[in-house]
Amino acid sequence: MKKLLALTALATMATGALAQDFPGGKPITIVVPFAAGGPTDRVARDLAEALRKPLDGVSIVVDNTAGAGSTIGNAKVARAKNDGYTLLLTHVGMATTPVLYRKLPYNYETDFEYLGMINDVPMTIIGKPQLEAKNFKEMREWIGKNPGKVNLGNAGIGSASHLCGLLFQNELKTEMTTVPYKGTAPAIADLLGGQIDLLCDQTTNTTSQIEAKKVKPYAVTTLKRLTTPALKDIPTADESGLKGFQVTIWHGLYAPKGTPAPVLKKLNDALKVALKDPEFIKKEEGLGAVVVTDNRVEPAEHKKFVMSEVARFGPVIKAAGAYAD
Known part of the structure:
Protein backbone atom coordinates (compact mmCIF):
# COMPACT_ATOMS: atom_id res chain seq x y z
CA MET A 1 0.00 0.00 0.00
CA PRO A 122 -22.54 34.73 -39.47
CA MET A 123 -23.95 33.42 -42.72
CA THR A 124 -25.29 35.33 -45.69
CA ILE A 125 -28.06 34.31 -48.06
CA ILE A 126 -26.97 35.39 -51.52
CA GLY A 127 -28.30 34.95 -55.04
CA LYS A 128 -26.96 34.80 -58.56
CA PRO A 129 -26.55 38.21 -60.22
CA GLN A 130 -29.31 37.40 -62.74
CA LEU A 131 -32.06 37.04 -60.13
CA GLU A 132 -34.79 39.66 -60.50
CA ALA A 133 -35.81 39.56 -56.82
CA LYS A 134 -34.70 42.87 -55.30
CA ASN A 135 -35.05 41.94 -51.63
CA PHE A 136 -35.66 39.04 -49.25
CA LYS A 137 -39.45 39.32 -49.52
CA GLU A 138 -39.39 39.11 -53.30
CA MET A 139 -36.85 36.28 -53.18
CA ARG A 140 -39.06 34.35 -50.77
CA GLU A 141 -42.10 34.86 -53.01
CA TRP A 142 -40.11 33.68 -56.02
CA ILE A 143 -39.10 30.49 -54.17
CA GLY A 144 -42.74 29.89 -53.24
CA LYS A 145 -43.82 30.15 -56.87
CA ASN A 146 -41.13 27.69 -58.01
CA PRO A 147 -41.26 24.73 -55.60
CA GLY A 148 -38.55 22.18 -56.35
CA LYS A 149 -37.16 24.28 -59.21
CA VAL A 150 -34.87 26.55 -57.23
CA ASN A 151 -31.25 25.36 -57.11
CA LEU A 152 -29.62 25.87 -53.73
CA GLY A 153 -25.89 25.23 -53.77
CA ASN A 154 -23.64 24.12 -50.92
CA ALA A 155 -19.99 23.28 -50.37
CA GLY A 156 -20.67 19.60 -49.68
CA ILE A 157 -22.51 17.42 -47.19
CA GLY A 158 -21.83 18.61 -43.66
CA SER A 159 -20.42 21.95 -44.76
CA ALA A 160 -21.56 25.21 -43.20
CA SER A 161 -23.50 26.11 -46.34
CA HIS A 162 -25.20 22.69 -46.37
CA LEU A 163 -26.35 23.10 -42.76
CA CYS A 164 -27.57 26.64 -43.35
CA GLY A 165 -29.43 25.48 -46.46
CA LEU A 166 -31.17 22.69 -44.53
CA LEU A 167 -32.30 25.10 -41.81
CA PHE A 168 -33.37 27.66 -44.42
CA GLN A 169 -35.55 25.15 -46.25
CA ASN A 170 -36.93 23.85 -42.97
CA GLU A 171 -37.88 27.36 -41.89
CA LEU A 172 -39.50 28.19 -45.23
CA LYS A 173 -41.21 24.77 -45.29
CA THR A 174 -40.24 24.62 -48.96
CA GLU A 175 -38.00 22.11 -50.69
CA MET A 176 -35.34 23.24 -53.11
CA THR A 177 -33.02 21.28 -55.35
CA THR A 178 -29.79 21.09 -53.38
CA VAL A 179 -26.58 21.02 -55.40
CA PRO A 180 -23.49 19.89 -53.43
CA TYR A 181 -20.00 20.91 -54.53
CA LYS A 182 -16.52 19.93 -53.41
CA GLY A 183 -15.91 23.18 -51.59
CA THR A 184 -17.12 26.76 -51.49
CA ALA A 185 -15.03 28.05 -54.40
CA PRO A 186 -16.76 25.98 -57.12
CA ALA A 187 -20.17 26.70 -55.57
CA ILE A 188 -19.59 30.45 -55.73
CA ALA A 189 -18.17 30.13 -59.26
CA ASP A 190 -21.39 28.46 -60.42
CA LEU A 191 -23.49 31.03 -58.55
CA LEU A 192 -21.68 33.82 -60.39
CA GLY A 193 -22.25 31.96 -63.66
CA GLY A 194 -25.94 31.45 -62.97
CA GLN A 195 -25.79 27.63 -62.81
CA ILE A 196 -27.29 27.73 -59.30
CA ASP A 197 -29.73 30.26 -57.88
CA LEU A 198 -28.94 30.65 -54.19
CA LEU A 199 -26.24 29.96 -51.64
CA CYS A 200 -26.12 30.39 -47.88
CA ASP A 201 -22.51 30.61 -46.78
CA GLN A 202 -20.17 32.16 -44.24
CA THR A 203 -19.29 35.83 -44.35
CA THR A 204 -15.66 34.68 -44.51
CA ASN A 205 -16.45 33.34 -48.00
CA THR A 206 -19.00 35.84 -49.29
CA THR A 207 -18.01 39.29 -48.04
CA SER A 208 -15.59 40.01 -50.90
CA GLN A 209 -18.21 38.94 -53.49
CA ILE A 210 -20.83 41.15 -51.84
CA GLU A 211 -18.42 44.08 -51.61
CA ALA A 212 -17.61 43.73 -55.33
CA LYS A 213 -21.36 43.57 -56.10
CA LYS A 214 -20.91 40.27 -57.93
CA VAL A 215 -23.81 38.59 -56.12
CA LYS A 216 -27.17 39.68 -54.75
CA PRO A 217 -27.19 39.76 -50.94
CA TYR A 218 -30.62 39.08 -49.44
CA ALA A 219 -30.04 38.58 -45.73
CA VAL A 220 -27.61 37.87 -42.91
CA THR A 221 -28.43 35.10 -40.46
CA THR A 222 -27.89 36.96 -37.20
CA LEU A 223 -30.64 38.56 -35.12
CA LYS A 224 -28.86 41.91 -35.30
CA ARG A 225 -27.38 43.58 -38.36
CA LEU A 226 -23.64 43.24 -38.79
CA THR A 227 -21.28 46.20 -38.45
CA THR A 228 -18.78 45.15 -41.12
CA PRO A 229 -18.81 47.99 -43.71
CA ALA A 230 -19.61 45.72 -46.66
CA LEU A 231 -22.45 44.00 -44.75
CA LYS A 232 -23.95 46.69 -42.51
CA ASP A 233 -26.78 47.55 -44.90
CA ILE A 234 -27.94 43.97 -45.43
CA PRO A 235 -31.10 43.19 -43.43
CA THR A 236 -31.38 40.17 -41.18
CA ALA A 237 -33.61 37.25 -42.15
CA ASP A 238 -35.41 37.86 -38.87
CA GLU A 239 -36.36 41.46 -39.68
CA SER A 240 -37.26 40.37 -43.22
CA GLY A 241 -40.00 38.07 -41.95
CA LEU A 242 -38.23 34.84 -41.03
CA LYS A 243 -38.69 35.40 -37.31
CA GLY A 244 -36.04 33.94 -35.05
CA PHE A 245 -33.93 32.60 -37.91
CA GLN A 246 -30.35 32.52 -36.71
CA VAL A 247 -27.41 30.48 -37.97
CA THR A 248 -23.77 31.06 -37.07
Whole structure:
Protein backbone atom coordinates (compact mmCIF):
# COMPACT_ATOMS: atom_id res chain seq x y z
CA MET A 1 0.00 0.00 0.00
CA LYS A 2 2.85 2.38 0.92
CA LYS A 3 4.52 1.65 -2.42
CA LEU A 4 1.26 2.38 -4.24
CA LEU A 5 0.81 5.66 -2.38
CA ALA A 6 4.40 6.61 -3.14
CA LEU A 7 3.93 5.89 -6.84
CA THR A 8 0.70 7.90 -6.87
CA ALA A 9 2.45 10.80 -5.19
CA LEU A 10 5.30 10.66 -7.70
CA ALA A 11 2.84 10.60 -10.60
CA THR A 12 1.01 13.60 -9.15
CA MET A 13 4.29 15.47 -8.69
CA ALA A 14 5.30 14.67 -12.27
CA THR A 15 2.00 15.92 -13.62
CA GLY A 16 2.30 19.06 -11.52
CA ALA A 17 5.83 19.69 -12.74
CA LEU A 18 4.75 19.19 -16.37
CA ALA A 19 1.90 21.64 -15.94
CA GLN A 20 4.10 24.19 -14.21
CA ASP A 21 6.69 24.03 -16.98
CA PHE A 22 4.15 23.89 -19.84
CA PRO A 23 4.73 24.71 -22.62
CA GLY A 24 8.41 24.89 -21.73
CA GLY A 25 9.52 26.07 -25.14
CA LYS A 26 8.16 22.97 -26.87
CA PRO A 27 6.09 23.66 -30.03
CA ILE A 28 2.32 23.23 -29.92
CA THR A 29 0.44 21.83 -32.89
CA ILE A 30 -3.09 22.95 -33.74
CA VAL A 31 -4.76 20.41 -35.99
CA VAL A 32 -7.27 21.89 -38.44
CA PRO A 33 -9.45 19.15 -40.01
CA PHE A 34 -9.85 21.11 -43.24
CA ALA A 35 -7.65 22.14 -46.14
CA ALA A 36 -5.28 25.11 -45.96
CA GLY A 37 -6.65 28.43 -47.15
CA GLY A 38 -10.22 27.89 -46.00
CA PRO A 39 -12.04 29.95 -43.35
CA THR A 40 -11.29 27.57 -40.46
CA ASP A 41 -7.63 27.48 -41.45
CA ARG A 42 -7.53 31.29 -41.44
CA VAL A 43 -9.06 31.43 -37.96
CA ALA A 44 -6.52 28.88 -36.72
CA ARG A 45 -3.52 30.76 -38.11
CA ASP A 46 -4.71 34.07 -36.68
CA LEU A 47 -5.39 32.46 -33.30
CA ALA A 48 -2.01 30.71 -33.30
CA GLU A 49 -0.30 34.09 -33.60
CA ALA A 50 -2.44 35.56 -30.82
CA LEU A 51 -1.72 32.58 -28.52
CA ARG A 52 2.05 32.85 -28.78
CA LYS A 53 2.46 35.73 -26.33
CA PRO A 54 0.38 34.34 -23.44
CA LEU A 55 2.11 30.97 -24.00
CA ASP A 56 5.59 32.42 -23.48
CA GLY A 57 6.29 32.98 -27.17
CA VAL A 58 6.21 29.28 -28.00
CA SER A 59 6.05 28.21 -31.64
CA ILE A 60 2.56 27.11 -32.71
CA VAL A 61 2.23 25.04 -35.87
CA VAL A 62 -1.01 24.60 -37.82
CA ASP A 63 -1.43 21.09 -39.21
CA ASN A 64 -4.10 20.71 -41.91
CA THR A 65 -5.40 17.14 -41.71
CA ALA A 66 -8.39 17.29 -44.01
CA GLY A 67 -10.84 14.65 -45.19
CA ALA A 68 -14.11 12.87 -44.45
CA GLY A 69 -15.92 16.01 -43.32
CA SER A 70 -13.38 16.82 -40.57
CA THR A 71 -13.54 13.37 -38.95
CA ILE A 72 -9.97 12.36 -39.91
CA GLY A 73 -8.44 15.39 -38.20
CA ASN A 74 -10.74 15.06 -35.22
CA ALA A 75 -9.76 11.41 -34.76
CA LYS A 76 -6.07 12.33 -35.00
CA VAL A 77 -6.37 14.62 -32.00
CA ALA A 78 -8.57 12.20 -30.07
CA ARG A 79 -5.75 9.62 -30.36
CA ALA A 80 -2.91 12.09 -29.71
CA LYS A 81 -0.81 12.15 -26.55
CA ASN A 82 -2.75 14.06 -23.90
CA ASP A 83 0.00 16.44 -22.82
CA GLY A 84 -1.38 19.72 -24.22
CA TYR A 85 0.95 19.87 -27.22
CA THR A 86 -1.65 18.69 -29.75
CA LEU A 87 -4.89 20.65 -30.01
CA LEU A 88 -7.87 20.67 -32.35
CA LEU A 89 -9.50 23.75 -33.83
CA THR A 90 -12.72 23.01 -35.65
CA HIS A 91 -16.13 24.50 -36.35
CA VAL A 92 -19.78 23.53 -35.89
CA GLY A 93 -18.88 20.16 -37.38
CA MET A 94 -18.07 19.04 -33.84
CA ALA A 95 -21.84 19.12 -33.26
CA THR A 96 -23.04 17.89 -36.65
CA THR A 97 -20.74 14.97 -37.49
CA PRO A 98 -22.33 12.81 -34.76
CA VAL A 99 -25.58 13.03 -36.72
CA LEU A 100 -24.18 13.09 -40.26
CA TYR A 101 -22.00 10.01 -39.72
CA ARG A 102 -23.56 6.82 -38.38
CA LYS A 103 -20.16 5.62 -37.14
CA LEU A 104 -17.29 7.82 -35.98
CA PRO A 105 -13.73 6.84 -34.99
CA TYR A 106 -14.09 8.95 -31.82
CA ASN A 107 -16.70 10.05 -29.30
CA TYR A 108 -17.35 13.78 -29.46
CA GLU A 109 -18.53 13.86 -25.83
CA THR A 110 -15.88 11.78 -24.10
CA ASP A 111 -12.70 11.85 -26.23
CA PHE A 112 -11.99 15.58 -25.97
CA GLU A 113 -11.38 18.25 -23.36
CA TYR A 114 -13.37 21.33 -24.35
CA LEU A 115 -11.18 24.42 -24.01
CA GLY A 116 -13.51 27.20 -25.15
CA MET A 117 -15.25 28.97 -28.00
CA ILE A 118 -13.40 31.32 -30.32
CA ASN A 119 -15.86 33.10 -32.58
CA ASP A 120 -19.23 33.16 -34.25
CA VAL A 121 -19.24 33.45 -38.04
CA PRO A 122 -22.54 34.73 -39.47
CA MET A 123 -23.95 33.42 -42.72
CA THR A 124 -25.29 35.33 -45.69
CA ILE A 125 -28.06 34.31 -48.06
CA ILE A 126 -26.97 35.39 -51.52
CA GLY A 127 -28.30 34.95 -55.04
CA LYS A 128 -26.96 34.80 -58.56
CA PRO A 129 -26.55 38.21 -60.22
CA GLN A 130 -29.31 37.40 -62.74
CA LEU A 131 -32.06 37.04 -60.13
CA GLU A 132 -34.79 39.66 -60.50
CA ALA A 133 -35.81 39.56 -56.82
CA LYS A 134 -34.70 42.87 -55.30
CA ASN A 135 -35.05 41.94 -51.63
CA PHE A 136 -35.66 39.04 -49.25
CA LYS A 137 -39.45 39.32 -49.52
CA GLU A 138 -39.39 39.11 -53.30
CA MET A 139 -36.85 36.28 -53.18
CA ARG A 140 -39.06 34.35 -50.77
CA GLU A 141 -42.10 34.86 -53.01
CA TRP A 142 -40.11 33.68 -56.02
CA ILE A 143 -39.10 30.49 -54.17
CA GLY A 144 -42.74 29.89 -53.24
CA LYS A 145 -43.82 30.15 -56.87
CA ASN A 146 -41.13 27.69 -58.01
CA PRO A 147 -41.26 24.73 -55.60
CA GLY A 148 -38.55 22.18 -56.35
CA LYS A 149 -37.16 24.28 -59.21
CA VAL A 150 -34.87 26.55 -57.23
CA ASN A 151 -31.25 25.36 -57.11
CA LEU A 152 -29.62 25.87 -53.73
CA GLY A 153 -25.89 25.23 -53.77
CA ASN A 154 -23.64 24.12 -50.92
CA ALA A 155 -19.99 23.28 -50.37
CA GLY A 156 -20.67 19.60 -49.68
CA ILE A 157 -22.51 17.42 -47.19
CA GLY A 158 -21.83 18.61 -43.66
CA SER A 159 -20.42 21.95 -44.76
CA ALA A 160 -21.56 25.21 -43.20
CA SER A 161 -23.50 26.11 -46.34
CA HIS A 162 -25.20 22.69 -46.37
CA LEU A 163 -26.35 23.10 -42.76
CA CYS A 164 -27.57 26.64 -43.35
CA GLY A 165 -29.43 25.48 -46.46
CA LEU A 166 -31.17 22.69 -44.53
CA LEU A 167 -32.30 25.10 -41.81
CA PHE A 168 -33.37 27.66 -44.42
CA GLN A 169 -35.55 25.15 -46.25
CA ASN A 170 -36.93 23.85 -42.97
CA GLU A 171 -37.88 27.36 -41.89
CA LEU A 172 -39.50 28.19 -45.23
CA LYS A 173 -41.21 24.77 -45.29
CA THR A 174 -40.24 24.62 -48.96
CA GLU A 175 -38.00 22.11 -50.69
CA MET A 176 -35.34 23.24 -53.11
CA THR A 177 -33.02 21.28 -55.35
CA THR A 178 -29.79 21.09 -53.38
CA VAL A 179 -26.58 21.02 -55.40
CA PRO A 180 -23.49 19.89 -53.43
CA TYR A 181 -20.00 20.91 -54.53
CA LYS A 182 -16.52 19.93 -53.41
CA GLY A 183 -15.91 23.18 -51.59
CA THR A 184 -17.12 26.76 -51.49
CA ALA A 185 -15.03 28.05 -54.40
CA PRO A 186 -16.76 25.98 -57.12
CA ALA A 187 -20.17 26.70 -55.57
CA ILE A 188 -19.59 30.45 -55.73
CA ALA A 189 -18.17 30.13 -59.26
CA ASP A 190 -21.39 28.46 -60.42
CA LEU A 191 -23.49 31.03 -58.55
CA LEU A 192 -21.68 33.82 -60.39
CA GLY A 193 -22.25 31.96 -63.66
CA GLY A 194 -25.94 31.45 -62.97
CA GLN A 195 -25.79 27.63 -62.81
CA ILE A 196 -27.29 27.73 -59.30
CA ASP A 197 -29.73 30.26 -57.88
CA LEU A 198 -28.94 30.65 -54.19
CA LEU A 199 -26.24 29.96 -51.64
CA CYS A 200 -26.12 30.39 -47.88
CA ASP A 201 -22.51 30.61 -46.78
CA GLN A 202 -20.17 32.16 -44.24
CA THR A 203 -19.29 35.83 -44.35
CA THR A 204 -15.66 34.68 -44.51
CA ASN A 205 -16.45 33.34 -48.00
CA THR A 206 -19.00 35.84 -49.29
CA THR A 207 -18.01 39.29 -48.04
CA SER A 208 -15.59 40.01 -50.90
CA GLN A 209 -18.21 38.94 -53.49
CA ILE A 210 -20.83 41.15 -51.84
CA GLU A 211 -18.42 44.08 -51.61
CA ALA A 212 -17.61 43.73 -55.33
CA LYS A 213 -21.36 43.57 -56.10
CA LYS A 214 -20.91 40.27 -57.93
CA VAL A 215 -23.81 38.59 -56.12
CA LYS A 216 -27.17 39.68 -54.75
CA PRO A 217 -27.19 39.76 -50.94
CA TYR A 218 -30.62 39.08 -49.44
CA ALA A 219 -30.04 38.58 -45.73
CA VAL A 220 -27.61 37.87 -42.91
CA THR A 221 -28.43 35.10 -40.46
CA THR A 222 -27.89 36.96 -37.20
CA LEU A 223 -30.64 38.56 -35.12
CA LYS A 224 -28.86 41.91 -35.30
CA ARG A 225 -27.38 43.58 -38.36
CA LEU A 226 -23.64 43.24 -38.79
CA THR A 227 -21.28 46.20 -38.45
CA THR A 228 -18.78 45.15 -41.12
CA PRO A 229 -18.81 47.99 -43.71
CA ALA A 230 -19.61 45.72 -46.66
CA LEU A 231 -22.45 44.00 -44.75
CA LYS A 232 -23.95 46.69 -42.51
CA ASP A 233 -26.78 47.55 -44.90
CA ILE A 234 -27.94 43.97 -45.43
CA PRO A 235 -31.10 43.19 -43.43
CA THR A 236 -31.38 40.17 -41.18
CA ALA A 237 -33.61 37.25 -42.15
CA ASP A 238 -35.41 37.86 -38.87
CA GLU A 239 -36.36 41.46 -39.68
CA SER A 240 -37.26 40.37 -43.22
CA GLY A 241 -40.00 38.07 -41.95
CA LEU A 242 -38.23 34.84 -41.03
CA LYS A 243 -38.69 35.40 -37.31
CA GLY A 244 -36.04 33.94 -35.05
CA PHE A 245 -33.93 32.60 -37.91
CA GLN A 246 -30.35 32.52 -36.71
CA VAL A 247 -27.41 30.48 -37.97
CA THR A 248 -23.77 31.06 -37.07
CA ILE A 249 -20.81 28.84 -37.75
CA TRP A 250 -18.72 28.92 -34.60
CA HIS A 251 -15.18 27.68 -33.92
CA GLY A 252 -13.86 26.04 -30.79
CA LEU A 253 -10.59 24.72 -29.34
CA TYR A 254 -10.11 21.19 -27.94
CA ALA A 255 -7.48 18.92 -26.39
CA PRO A 256 -7.31 15.13 -26.08
CA LYS A 257 -9.20 13.60 -23.16
CA GLY A 258 -7.09 13.25 -20.03
CA THR A 259 -4.90 16.31 -20.61
CA PRO A 260 -3.82 17.39 -17.09
CA ALA A 261 -6.13 19.96 -15.51
CA PRO A 262 -3.33 22.50 -14.83
CA VAL A 263 -2.32 22.33 -18.51
CA LEU A 264 -5.94 22.81 -19.57
CA LYS A 265 -6.16 25.86 -17.32
CA LYS A 266 -3.02 27.35 -18.88
CA LEU A 267 -4.44 26.80 -22.35
CA ASN A 268 -7.83 28.25 -21.44
CA ASP A 269 -6.21 31.27 -19.76
CA ALA A 270 -4.09 31.82 -22.89
CA LEU A 271 -7.19 31.52 -25.09
CA LYS A 272 -8.98 34.21 -23.06
CA VAL A 273 -6.00 36.54 -23.49
CA ALA A 274 -5.80 35.80 -27.23
CA LEU A 275 -9.49 36.58 -27.72
CA LYS A 276 -8.87 40.07 -26.34
CA ASP A 277 -5.90 40.72 -28.61
CA PRO A 278 -6.75 43.84 -30.69
CA GLU A 279 -5.00 42.50 -33.79
CA PHE A 280 -6.86 39.19 -33.61
CA ILE A 281 -10.18 40.98 -33.12
CA LYS A 282 -9.42 43.24 -36.10
CA LYS A 283 -8.64 40.26 -38.33
CA GLU A 284 -11.83 38.45 -37.31
CA GLU A 285 -13.98 41.53 -37.85
CA GLY A 286 -12.44 41.88 -41.29
CA LEU A 287 -13.83 38.42 -42.08
CA GLY A 288 -17.25 39.33 -40.71
CA ALA A 289 -16.70 37.10 -37.67
CA VAL A 290 -17.54 38.05 -34.09
CA VAL A 291 -15.06 37.11 -31.36
CA VAL A 292 -16.76 35.38 -28.42
CA THR A 293 -16.84 37.38 -25.20
CA ASP A 294 -19.56 35.53 -23.27
CA ASN A 295 -19.30 32.54 -20.93
CA ARG A 296 -18.82 30.11 -23.81
CA VAL A 297 -15.10 30.78 -23.45
CA GLU A 298 -15.34 28.63 -20.30
CA PRO A 299 -14.82 24.89 -20.96
CA ALA A 300 -18.02 23.70 -19.25
CA GLU A 301 -20.18 26.31 -20.97
CA HIS A 302 -18.58 25.60 -24.33
CA LYS A 303 -19.38 21.89 -23.98
CA LYS A 304 -22.92 22.68 -22.86
CA PHE A 305 -23.37 24.86 -25.95
CA VAL A 306 -22.05 22.14 -28.29
CA MET A 307 -24.51 19.64 -26.81
CA SER A 308 -27.34 22.11 -27.47
CA GLU A 309 -26.17 22.44 -31.09
CA VAL A 310 -26.25 18.64 -31.50
CA ALA A 311 -29.85 18.72 -30.30
CA ARG A 312 -30.65 21.59 -32.66
CA PHE A 313 -29.13 20.27 -35.86
CA GLY A 314 -29.91 16.59 -35.28
CA PRO A 315 -33.64 16.59 -36.11
CA VAL A 316 -33.15 18.77 -39.22
CA ILE A 317 -30.39 16.54 -40.60
CA LYS A 318 -32.35 13.37 -39.87
CA ALA A 319 -35.54 14.76 -41.40
CA ALA A 320 -33.63 15.60 -44.57
CA GLY A 321 -31.98 12.19 -44.65
CA ALA A 322 -28.69 14.02 -45.16
CA TYR A 323 -26.14 11.43 -44.12
CA ALA A 324 -22.50 11.43 -45.19
CA ASP A 325 -22.13 7.65 -45.22
